[in-house]
Amino acid sequence: MDVVSKLVDVTMDFETRIFGRKRRVRAVDRVSLEVRRGEIYGLVGESGSGKSTIGRISIRLYKPTKGRVFYGKLDITELPESKLRYLRREMQLIPQDPYGAINPIQTIGEALVEPLLIHYKLSKDEAVEQAHRALEEVGLHPSTEFFTRRPRELSGGQLQRAVIARAMILKPKYIVADEPTSNLDASIRTSIIKLLLDLREKYEQSLLFITHDIALLSLIANRIGVLYLAQLFEEGPTEKIVKNPLHPYTKALLSAIPLLSDELGLEKVYLKGEIGDPSNPPRGCRLHPRCPYAMDKCKTEEPPLIMVNEGRSVKCWLYYNS
Amino acid sequence: MRVSVLEVKDLWVKYYTFSGIVSAVSGVSFNLRKGEMLAVVGESGSGKSTLGLALLNMVPKPGKIVKGEVLLGGVNVLKLTPEEIRKIRGSRLSMVFQDPFTTLDPLRKIVDQFEEFLLEHGFDKSKSRSIVKEYLEAVGLPERIMYSYPHQLSGGQKQRVSIAMAIALNPEVIIADEPTTALDVVVQKQIMDLIDYIKGKYGSSIILITHDLALALERADTVMVMYGGYIMEYADKKELLNNMKHPYTKALFEALPRITTRILPKSLPGYPPDLRSPPQGCIFHPRCEYATEECRLKRPVMIEVGKGHFVACHLYR
Numbered sequence: 001m002d003v004v005s006k007l008v009d010v011t012m013d014f015e016t017r018i019f020g021r022k023r024r025v026r027a028v029d030r031v032s033l034e035v036r037r038g039e040i041y042g043l044v045g046e047s048g049s050g051k052s053t054i055g056r057i058s059i060r061l062y063k064p065t066k067g068r069v070f071y072g073k074l075d076i077t078e079l080p081e082s083k084l085r086y087l088r089r090e091m092q093l094i095p096q097d098p099y100g101a102i103n104p105i106q107t108i109g110e111a112l113v114e115p116l117l118i119h120y121k122l123s124k125d126e127a128v129e130q131a132h133r134a135l136e137e138v139g140l141h142p143s144t145e146f147f148t149r150r151p152r153e154l155s156g157g158q159l160q161r162a163v164i165a166r167a168m169i170l171k172p173k174y175i176v177a178d179e180p181t182s183n184l185d186a187s188i189r190t191s192i193i194k195l196l197l198d199l200r201e202k203y204e205q206s207l208l209f210i211t212h213d214i215a216l217l218s219l220i221a222n223r224i225g226v227l228y229l230a231q232l233f234e235e236g237p238t239e240k241i242v243k244n245p246l247h248p249y250t251k252a253l254l255s256a257i258p259l260l261s262d263e264l265g266l267e268k269v270y271l272k273g274e275i276g277d278p279s280n281p282p283r284g285c286r287l288h289p290r291c292p293y294a295m296d297k298c299k300t301e302e303p304p305l306i307m308v309n310e311g312r313s314v315k316c317w318l319y320y321n322s
Numbered sequence: 323m324r325v326s327v328l329e330v331k332d333l334w335v336k337y338y339t340f341s342g343i344v345s346a347v348s349g350v351s352f353n354l355r356k357g358e359m360l361a362v363v364g365e366s367g368s369g370k371s372t373l374g375l376a377l378l379n380m381v382p383k384p385g386k387i388v389k390g391e392v393l394l395g396g397v398n399v400l401k402l403t404p405e406e407i408r409k410i411r412g413s414r415l416s417m418v419f420q421d422p423f424t425t426l427d428p429l430r431k432i433v434d435q436f437e438e439f440l441l442e443h444g445f446d447k448s449k450s451r452s453i454v455k456e457y458l459e460a461v462g463l464p465e466r467i468m469y470s471y472p473h474q475l476s477g478g479q480k481q482r483v484s485i486a487m488a489i490a491l492n493p494e495v496i497i498a499d500e501p502t503t504a505l506d507v508v509v510q511k512q513i514m515d516l517i518d519y520i521k522g523k524y525g526s527s528i529i530l531i532t533h534d535l536a537l538a539l540e541r542a543d544t545v546m547v548m549y550g551g552y553i554m555e556y557a558d559k560k561e562l563l564n565n566m567k568h569p570y571t572k573a574l575f576e577a578l579p580r581i582t583t584r585i586l587p588k589s590l591p592g593y594p595p596d597l598r599s600p601p602q603g604c605i606f607h608p609r610c611e612y613a614t615e616e617c618r619l620k621r622p623v624m625i626e627v628g629k630g631h632f633v634a635c636h637l638y639r
Contacts, residue, residue: 046506155593156366185365185533186577190589197586212506215579219586242581256511259536260581271508274476 002037003072004174004206005058005091010067012053025279027053028064029230035174040200040207042221042238044214044253046275049227051210052096055176058208059091060084071174089119092172094196096179098159101166102151108135108162109147112169119170134165138195157188161195168199175200178210193220214253215260218242223311226250229286230278232305236312246314248291285317293318327494327527328354328377328415333390335369335376335551342598346372346385348551354495359521359528361538363574364548367594370531373548374499377529378415379407394494413443416488420500422480425487426472432458432483433468436490443491457486460523461516478509482516489520496520499531514541535574539563547571550595550605553624557631567633569610604636612637 012028028050035041035058045051056062057069060076069077071087079087095101102111112131116122122130135143138161151159160180167175177196181189197220200207209221217224217238224241226234226249234247242264245251251269255261261268271290276282282289288298295317303317335347347369354360364370375381377392379400392399394414399407411417419425427435433454440450458467461482472480481501488496498517502510518541521528532538538545538559545562547555547570555568566572576588592609595601604622607613614636622634 046508157593185594186535186574187365187590188593190577190587191591194586194589213579214507215581218581219579219584252508256507257536257581258511258514258534258540260578263581270511274478274509275506276476 003034003070004037005208006034006070007054007058007064008032008068008070010054010057010064010069012050012057012062013065023279026230026281027278028057030067031227031230031232032067033225033232033235035206035208036222037206038204039222040209040220042217042224043208043210043227044212044217044224045227046212048229048275048278050230050278051227052178054227055093055178055208055210059093059174059176060087061093089170090172091174092167092170092176094164094167094175094177094180096182098156098163098183099151101163102159104151107148107150108140108154111162112166115166115170130169131165134169135162137168137199138162138165139191140165156184157192160184160192164192164195164199168203171203172205173203174206174208176208176210179212181216182211182213214242214250215257226253229275229281231286231315233287233316234314240312246308246312246319247316248293248318249287285315325356326353327356327395329391329393330354330377331391331393333373333376333392334388335372335381336386336388338384338386339598344597345551345600346597347376350390350548350551350553352546352553352556354527354529356494356527357521357525358544359517359530359542360544360546361530361532361542362546362548363532363535363538365533365574365594367550367597368548369551370533370548371499374417374497374529374531377495377497378411378417380411380417409443412439412488412493413491414493415495415497416491416493418481418484418488418496418498418501420503422472422477422484425484426480428472431469431471432475436468436483436487439487440490453490457490458483460489460520461486477505478512481505481513485513485516485520489524489526492524493526495527495529497529497531500533501530502537503533517541535571536578547574550597550600552605553632553634554606555631555633555635556624557628557633561628561631565628565631567627567631567638568635569612569637570606573609604634 010028010031014025014027016023031054043051057064060069068075109131112134113127116127116130132143135146140146140161181192184192211217221238224238225232228249234250245254248269252271254264254266255268273290284300285298285303288294297317303315305313305315306319307313308319331351333347333350337344337346350373362370376387381387387400436454437450440453454468455465463482502513520526530542542559545559546553549570555571566575573590579587590609595605601608603619604617607617616636622636624632624634625638627633627638
């Protein structure tokens, strides 16, 4: 299968200093996953699960502490910034907070023109023309009205469109969308998702879609990976994950969706407590203090990622047959 | 028919900003009965949070309540002196905010803040410690939390502390403004279960302010949908689920992802209104697929389309 982005056994440590004391936080712990050409891979997890870090590693905005990162067949783990710059055209990030994504003192037009001048050495006029076209393409019409505005003069939905226009202006092939709609109102959210899906089809892009909203993923993703405290807990085709979740944590995520969880008719799983501190994760299975199915083994031994059938894996002792 | 604990009559709130007058809440009226959970649903700019603040006469400057009454047991809260208001805040009407950071002082231990709050409301120092213990336990927190500072608690724990403080004086009405929005889904569910439990145990009336129609339909007894400062629809939850009337309510409902269909939810064209210069006629008409000439010219009034089911829309006249 043709793979666009691949992480192999990736670990990412961050060091923080609190009052001079060093503390290590493992934000990503031995995660492997691949985004195939043309697919939408949905990565779901709560805050502190490491999902945004994984997104940033896959386009080498972060360099992992351990493990390898591939773009296509190219190992980009150690690639220096000077070489990465050429790849940046092809890999783009759409961040969660659109207000942080565009320099507040720049106009929308300037923000769009800049990457064109850097990457393609276009003339100013050509770049301006392309920027106008990009604005129209994301539905900011008429573009002349938005070109000279600054970020704070746009609504959240409009600004997210502008941010998408900028991410798309270099015609990338691989997009990491990090909660692109979680700050938006429900009535606006779908139109932004549709825009992303339309652009993906038009430019034949592959997408790593990061969110805490498993209901949304069930509608758009081809495959889903479920993260918990820096580890991949379950992975498989969307249909199977949603209709037949295996991991107790995935079941709990689906049980928690208001109103809609009843539609699925699944067994309900409730978890105690909260996700906890990534710098000091529980021993054994990381979910065990919260899991209603926890056995003695779960408290001491970390379960392996078990392949249950084709393309379907789960990190849980319940599915282990020795 | 249960008794009303809170009656809101024709409430208007405006913000007098440099760039113009913003009409945040426009002619809102409703009754809240004892033990009822009313969900106020709306998107950003719908006026739902301003409404919550207005009920406690806490609208920040440059906002001003220009008209209306908020009757708590027959007394108009908006007419009370600041001293009288301070007394009923917490004891008769209390508030839980989206971000518990704003309610808790980061520099002081939970127990000290909690006790101070109780002392302000005339509790005896000797009793306050046991009350703190009792209510932290009621919201499912271990006793040791008392001696923690807010930053040592997780988001869910902090929200539990602010709920404990909100219920400690057994108020008649608890206003919860997006109490779970800052939390992860699994914890969201825990906190909503806690609010349900408190409603059952203490018989409190609750106003749940939320952007999430699904949450409202799952948890509340009554749902009030707001848009651009106006009430669009108000009904019993079951009635609303079976018999949704207002095009805006329907649009919000259709924007919920239906997990089993794999069809993308519908989106609403356009953007929310600029409340400095709101559209003429029905405030929703620029985004409404059924809008007629009448909607562009005349503001619809609330009409009762079924028992206790009100809708502000020309379609149902």
